[in-house]
Amino acid sequence: MVFFSKNNSNPFETLYNDYASYIYKVAYSILKDDHLAQDAVQETFIRIFNNLEKINNMDRNKQRALFVIIVRNISIDIYRQKKKEYSIYLDQINANLSDPGSDIEDIVISNETFKMAAEKIRELNPTYADILSLRYYYNYDNSEISNILCITPQNVRTRLSRAKKCLIELLSLEKEANKYG
Numbered sequence: 001m002v003f004f005s006k007n008n009s010n011p012f013e014t015l016y017n018d019y020a021s022y023i024y025k026v027a028y029s030i031l032k033d034d035h036l037a038q039d040a041v042q043e044t045f046i047r048i049f050n051n052l053e054k055i056n057n058m059d060r061n062k063q064r065a066l067f068v069i070i071v072r073n074i075s076i077d078i079y080r081q082k083k084k085e086y087s088i089y090l091d092q093i094n095a096n097l098s099d100p101g102s103d104i105e106d107i108v109i110s111n112e113t114f115k116m117a118a119e120k121i122r123e124l125n126p127t128y129a130d131i132l133s134l135r136y137y138y139n140y141d142n143s144e145i146s147n148i149l150c151i152t153p154q155n156v157r158t159r160l161s162r163a164k165k166c167l168i169e170l171l172s173l174e175k176e177a178n179k180y181g
Helices: 011-031 034-050 052-056 060-097 104-123 126-137 142-149 153-180
Strands: none
Touching: 011 034, 011 052, 011 060, 034 052, 034 060, 104 126, 104 153, 126 142, 126 153, 142 153
16 A cells, blocks of 8 residues: 555655554553653654655554554663663662661651652753753763753753752742641
């Protein structure tokens, strides 16, 4: 089945229009994250585009099955990579927490504080959440963040400062709510 016709001159666009939402649903069901699912869809369509000649000659059922296999494998790879990154990050936290002077109560308090801070970071403006993640989760320095975000180093320092203030305010409000609630 060839997709070239008077109504339809771009077979890739047709495939995208027909399957993008379905592929997204498959990716989201595995990843449970909107942005990661979108990344999986994008990677899927890159692979589809690279094999467009072969795919154009398939019937629609085979195309759909192939696309599900591709997006499922990509989603699983993304999931494993994120799980690995998270595991490495937790290992670093555990190494920092396991100094001989810490007792179990301090470790529990630190873990709770970390969880609360992570939740509050998600509530921040995405600009602030991104810069905090790049600095403290991915351990980029200010010049690297400047290159990644295409902003000046001064702007990086300003955003970091503002992001920290916003995070401290959110954490303070949470502490007050817990104190009186």
